Amino acid sequence: MQKPQKDKVCAEFCARFPSYRTDIQNTERLGFMLNHPLIRSKLNEWIGADNKTQPELMSKKKKEKKTNVNNQFIDTDESNSPLPSPPTHSTNTNQYLKNxxxxxxxxxxxxxxxxxxxxxxxxxxxxxxxxxxxxxxxPPTSSTQNDGKNNxxxxxxxxxxxxxxxxxxxxxxxxxxxxxxxxxxxxxxxxxxxxxxxxxxxxxxxxxxxxxxxxxxxxxxxxxxxxxxxxxxxxxxxxxxxxxxxxxxxxxxxxxxxxxEKEIDFPDVTLFHNNENFENASTGVKLSYSEDSKRFVVAVTDLKKKDIMFNETPFASVLLPQFYESHCHNCHKMLEHSHFIPCKQCTQCKFCSEPCAKNAWNVYHKYECLSLDLLHSVGIAHLAVRIIFCAGLQNILVAVRKHDNLKDPKNISIFQIGLNSNYERVYSLLDHLVDMNPEDVFQYTLTAGLLTNWIVNKTSFFEEHEACQEGNYSETQVTVGASMLHHISQLICNAHAITDILCDVNVNKISLSTADESQQRIATAIYPSASMMNHSCEPNISFTFNNGRVLLVKVTKDVSKGQEIFNCYGPHWRRMSCQLRLESLDDQYFFKCKCFHCTEEFARNISFVDKFTSFKCDECEGPVPSPDGDNQQFVSSCQTCGHEMDLHDQVLACMYTDRLVQDAEVLLGRGNVKQALDIFDTCEDQYSGFLYKYHSSFGQLADIIARCYAILGEFSKAAEFVKKSLIYVEQRFGIESFEYGREVKKYVDLRSQSNVDVECQDDELNRLTELYKSILLDQ
Ligand SMILES: [Zn+2]
Ligand SMILES: [Zn+2]
Ligand SMILES: [Zn+2]
Ligand SMILES: [Zn+2]
The missing domain is CATH 1.25.40.10 (Tetratricopeptide repeat domain)
Known part of the structure; x- marks a missing residue:
């Protein structure tokens, strides 16, 4: 296929469906895609419908397709063609068969x-x-049992x-x-x-x-x-x-x-009062609507820190392929003691229990089994397919009929228990298709077309349904495909990461006594009720996952009656500069953040995070943000007193010291711990001459010096430096952050290993142990 032709399809699409035409329905877009001869052949080729031509195409296209989990579903090749090339692995699905x-x-x-x-x-x-x-x-029924065939x-x-x-x-x-x-x-x-x-x-x-x-x-x-x-x-x-x-x-x-006789322990039942008017939410909150905020969640009573606001099982969720070996394919619980139930057909996924295996098979895996590689290659659109399967054809057809009613954001009664199906709640989430540029919409439509084609040709999804028994079911196909396009574009703003705390497997790192743990994204899911929360760069809730994929949303501070409950969609004021936050929220979610931090920082043209890369003010020792590297300008002014400084010399000195730190790290890697320590000490002195007191380099140095002492077996000395690095971690991430909890844990572990003054330190240690446990378990 020629390049110009591919671009022509995209241009044709964009001309027909320019973004300002808000009245265009998804069915029209998808109809265009499925009926376009050029696209049609490409879609068939992609799912391998024509097996004869496959090997030839394969040999010409050796390039692996990459998948970007953020917004782009189909990675374009060098020519920037929006058309997908067939995945290279589609012919060896056999590798997942039983053996x-x-x-x-x-x-x-x-x-x-x-x-x-x-x-x-x-x-x-x-x-x-x-x-x-x-x-x-x-075994076959009794009549055939004794015919001697069972050899x-x-x-x-x-x-x-x-x-x-x-x-x-x-x-x-x-x-x-x-x-x-x-x-x-x-x-x-x-x-x-x-x-x-x-x-x-x-x-x-x-x-x-x-x-x-x-x-x-x-x-x-x-x-x-x-x-x-x-x-x-x-x-x-x-x-x-x-x-x-x-x-x-x-x-x-x-x-x-x-x-x-041993008593069987029952697990703690968390106190959670289900809200009749707001499925999966507690009675402490309600769903509201305003012109400005659209749908939002607000406290109806005074809420205490740690109160649970949502307790929600996702409508659908997809485990990331790299966790197939370690987590349940269906509920995403970690497989305890590597125990699993196999899939009855493939060798690719594992389940924690029989109910999970059965539920997965009956609802979606019977369609997806042996095609997972293809589904991975479309990134988050895989979740859209899963939503379609979890909904079932009947529910989709009903929801589409109620389209206008469900898409009306004022309609908050959708979340009332018993009034609508769970699928209808998913359907009601905003998709922002009208705000997206036509090229993106083309990509998503193409992906929806591809996946619809795959469902038609490779699964029994449509055949199983009565409405499609007659054979002529192209209208139903387009309807399902249009819903899929709706879901794909919804997921850009509404998909939620499921995380688990896992050990970092990083062999090269010289680690302290404790294994480094971190929160990792293991799956992507859709939680319609929790999706009702608006964004703030400083949220007042946190997420915990219970039993794999059940989402618990807790308030992280006391919230008084009438205050809004805010989630953070990613850009957090402690982790991203004001400018970046505003840009990324606008790019992905199409709104201008008006939270306290964005308003404040935007007005003063500063960012909280800049402090940690700042130099020290000559006048007041306050933070002077590092100058932009691009324009050879070294002038910057203090965030506290406004004093203007030329930072040319400081920047050079900093580069020199950074280099010294790197050299010492090499020495440390070679085992010259003492020599490295001397250099780190010198560097700390040098940094304090020109860096702002909370510059991240101080925290990093304290941490690496602690590591040196731990290697030397001087645990109390190591603990001293971890305590020092705590100051920086607290400044940067706050005392409720995972980072802070992890650092406190490191400190406690080191203290327990050093045998100095253990007795008189007990109280402090116990307090800190409680602290890190409550932080780490709450995340
Ligand atoms: Zn499971
Ligand atoms: Zn399978
Ligand atoms: Zn903000
Ligand atoms: Zn100053």
Whole structure:
């Protein structure tokens, strides 16, 4: 395909649908896309509908497609063509199919490792065996059972999964009590997925053992009964008879004392009163509307710090591919002890439990399975597809009929419990298509067209629905595609990151005693109720994720009745300059922020964050912002007293000292700790001659000096410097920030390691431990 032709399509589109024509409906845009001959062939090619031409195209286009998760869904190639090229991986979907040979091999490897007591390694191998084993097929009904077709080879194939699960349960059992829950889960799964009857008592015995260990006597007893009744191979039973009797004795000694039965702990139920007029919100807030703020959330009572405002499960969410191995595909919980349930068809995703696996399959994964690579390549538009599947065709058709009603921002009753479907609430979120430039809209429309084509050609989504049984369902297709375009453009402003606190795997970093943890984005989701909060650069709420993807929104300070509840969409006053915040909010969300900080900083032409790159004022020691590098001008004036300074010499001195710090870091990397320390000391002296007292270099230096002392084993000295760096972290990020909590934790860990004055420090340490725990757990 020729370049000029591609550009022609885009130009044609933009001419037909210029941004000022606000009355254009998505269906018209999508109709254009799906009916354009050039685009049509390209879309088919992209999803690999014409397999014959695929390899040839593939060899010509070796370039990997990159995906940008922010706004751009389809990365353009060098020619800046807006048309997608086919993903290079679409022909090897087979790599994700089950593989019995591989499964068997991994199980044998696991057995070998297990015998040699390499438990964790054997767990890894059994996990692979579980992943690659063909999924259990229930046996045919009784009439066909004895026709002799069930030969050994077939039985082996049918039991691969059950045997792998049983072996995995053995590892979890051996790993100790804290792993027993997983062992139990695997025993039950193995039994459910066709574990051979003749070996059953071995598994039941393991189960009884676990119940005995956890003192659940009556449960243990019923399992023993089951073993005795089982029509097991007599030889196996005989082999186990002593163990069975032993367990049975132990049970009977204890079961007569009802007190010894272990009580099952119930998890804390968080106090949260559901608001009838505002689904997923608490009774402490309400949804309001004004010309200025559109829909917004406001406190109806005085709220206390840590009160929960929203408790919301997302309508749909998509796990980022790099977390497929470690988190549940459906609920995004971290897979505990690397235990997972495999998908019944592919080897690509993992689930934390059977309900998650089933729910995912029934709602969306039956369509997406084996196509995930293609869906990843469209970035956040994958979430739009997921929304379509989670909604279901019927709900989409109903919502589209109510379009005008749902798109009216004054209509806040949509969030009343029971009045509208959850999908209709998603549908009602603003999409800002009218504000976007036509080229962007072209991209999104093209993506929606591509994905609609994919759903039509590669899934049974439309066929399953009655309305489409007649065969002529192109109108329905366009309707669904138009909704998808609506969702794609909504997600630009409404998609929400789901984060988890994970250890940084950064081997090169010389770290202190504690592993570096950080919040990482693991998934993207849509929370219609929480989306009702407006932005402020200084929010009064924070997000926590419960059980993977359930969002808890808590207020971070006391809020009085009548005050608005604000979320931060990203640009935070402590993390971004005023100018950048205003620009990025306008670019992505199409509004001018009028929060306290933006108003104040814009008026005074300063930014809070500038302080941390400022020089020291000659007159008052206040912050003199670093001059713009571009125009060779070194004149800047003090934020406090207004004194004007030429910073030429300071800038040069700073560059010289920065260089010295880098040299010392190299020395430190080579193990010359003492020598590096000397240089860091000198640098600190030099910096204090010209840098503003809270310049970020001081914090970084304190941190690296602490690291040096920790390497030398001088923990109390190290703690002293971490305490120093706390001052800077507090200034920069505030005492409620994750950064501050992490630094306090570092301090506490170092103090506990140094044996000086431990006793008299206890109170302070306890206080600080409480502090960092409440900060880190609240994030
Ligand atoms: Zn799950
Ligand atoms: Zn799958
Ligand atoms: Zn602002
Ligand atoms: Zn000054």
């Amino acid at each position: 019995p040979i591989k499964s068997k091999h991994q199980r044998e490897l696991g057995n070998e490792l297990f015998k040699n007591k390499k438990l964790h390694k054997s767990l890894e191998a059994y996990n692979e065996a579980v992943r690659f084993a063909p999924f259990y097929r229930p 050994d080879a077939e039985e082996e194939l049918d039991t691969l999964l059950a045997l792998s699960l049983a072996n995995r349960s053995a590892v979890y059992f051996e790993l100790g009590e804290s792993f027993h829950e997983k062992s139990l889960a695997d025993v039950d799964l193995a039994l459910k997925y066709g574990y051979p009857d003749r070996l059953k008592s071995k598994l039941l015995l393991r189960k009884a053992n676990i119940y005995v260990t956890s003192k659940q006597w009556s449960r243990a007893e019923s399992i023993i009964e089951e073993i005795r009744k089982s029509d097991d191979d007599p030889a196996t039973y005989k082999l186990n008879i002593d163990r069975i009797n032993g367990l049975s004795d132990q049970i009977h000694k204890n079961i007569s004392h009802p007190n010894s």
